Amino acid sequence: MTSIISVKNLKKTYQQRTVVDNLSFDVEEGSLFSFLGPNGAGKSTTINIICTVLKSSSGEVFIDGLDVRKHSQDIRKKIGVVYQHNVLDNLLTVSENLRFRASLYGIIGNEFENRLEEVANQLDFKNYLNQPFHTLSGGQKRRVEIARAIFHEPKILLLDEPTTGLDPESRKTVWEIIGTLKNNFGMTIFLTTHYLEEARNSDLITVINQGRIVATGTAITLQKKYSCDRLFLYPYKETMEQLITSVKNVPLSYKISDDHLIIEDPSIGNVREILKYDSLIDSFEYFKGNLDDAFINILKQTGDSV
Numbered sequence: 252m253t254s255i256i257s258v259k260n261l262k263k264t265y266q267q268r269t270v271v272d273n274l275s276f277d278v279e280e281g282s283l284f285s286f287l288g289p290n291g292a293g294k295s296t297t298i299n300i301i302c303t304v305l306k307s308s309s310g311e312v313f314i315d316g317l318d319v320r321k322h323s324q325d326i327r328k329k330i331g332v333v334y335q336h337n338v339l340d341n342l343l344t345v346s347e348n349l350r351f352r353a354s355l356y357g358i359i360g361n362e363f364e365n366r367l368e369e370v371a372n373q374l375d376f377k378n379y380l381n382q383p384f385h386t387l388s389g390g391q392k393r394r395v396e397i398a399r400a401i402f403h404e405p406k407i408l409l410l411d412e413p414t415t416g417l418d419p420e421s422r423k424t425v426w427e428i429i430g431t432l433k434n435n436f437g438m439t440i441f442l443t444t445h446y447l448e449e450a451r452n453s454d455l456i457t458v459i460n461q462g463r464i465v466a467t468g469t470a471i472t473l474q475k476k477y478s479c480d481r482l483f484l485y486p487y488k489e490t491m492e493q494l495i496t497s498v499k500n501v502p503l504s505y506k507i508s509d510d511h512l513i514i515e516d517p518s519i520g521n522v523r524e525i526l527k528y529d530s531l532i533d534s535f536e537y538f539k540g541n542l543d544d545a546f547i548n549i550l551k552q553t554g555d556s557v
């Protein structure tokens with residue numbers, strides 16, 4: 252596999268405040284790479300440097316072997332960007348917006364019409380081609396913003412929070428589109444999100460906090476390392492003390508929280524043993540550790556919370 256985005260010791264400083272701090276990572280060609288972080292972590296700043304609209308303070312970024320500081324024009328042909336905020340003209344129709352955008356890449360006349368049909372079919376927005384952009388719903392707007400970004404058939408698609416503000420169904424649609432672009436068209440996808448659970452299918456996830464990388468791995472490795480299953484035990488009022496004493500017989504870690512006990516990462520054997528004390532337990536809940544937990548724990552361990 253070859254690295255199509257290579258970031259080395261990247262730094263961005265505003266008035267002596269470092270907002271991107273010595274970032275280094277690589278994105279493999281044809282992969283889905285998710286860049287996660289809380290508000291203000293430095294995600295958009297990094298994306299803006301990668302897509303050549305912002306200059307770094309120091310460090311290097313190579314896109315398909317080209318240095319962003321020297322080859323911005325060539326790089327712009329290779330990348331498509333969906334910015335955090337919609338950038339299309341509200342008063343123009345969808346097709347007028349895309350016609351203008353395509354003309355910047357010399358895609359005009361029949362070539363434009365053919366590509367428009369192709370993209371409108373692919374992203375399923377044929378029905379609102381003649382609607383002014385401002386009349387579209389949030390999900391429809393995001394779809395057309397993606398169309399704008401891929402119109403010139405870039406090798407790399409960068410998406411800055413493509414699903415923020417969308418309802419669950421529109422989120423799902425956007426994720427399906429992203430999956431198709433990667434799997435059927437071999438596009439490299441670089442995206443930012445706040446939701447680790449959404450990034451589950453990524454080939455690699457990198458979490459940043461306060462401008463620094465704090466965790467990297469696949470969804471499975473991050474989940475294993477930073478999240479755990481939990482068993483909540485709710486005793487009767489009068490059996491709390493007795494339950495605590497009983498649980499101490501089982502070799503595991505537990506916490507006492509108000510009116511209940513939290514058992515962390517119990518094995519099936521542990522659960523079976525604990526539930527033998529059923530006469531002391533009014534009710535219980537079992538929570539499977541998920542990626543959103545993992546994200547919260549990563550941020551806690553790195554000195555910040557969401």
Ligand SMILES: Nc1ncnc2c1ncn2[C@@H]1O[C@H](COP(=O)(O)OP(=O)(O)OP(=O)(O)O)[C@@H](O)[C@H]1O
Binds near residue numbers: 270291293
């Ligand atoms: N032009 C600027 N001047 C000064 N500070 C800036 C500028 N642009 C960004 N910052 C600061 O850099 C930090 C990182 O901002 P950035 O937009 O990259 O965060 P983000 O991870 O994209 O956050 P969000 O999830 O809210 O979009 C923030 O503290 C922000 O205030």
Ligand SMILES: [Mg+2]
Binds near residue numbers: 294295296411
């Ligand atoms: Mg941002």
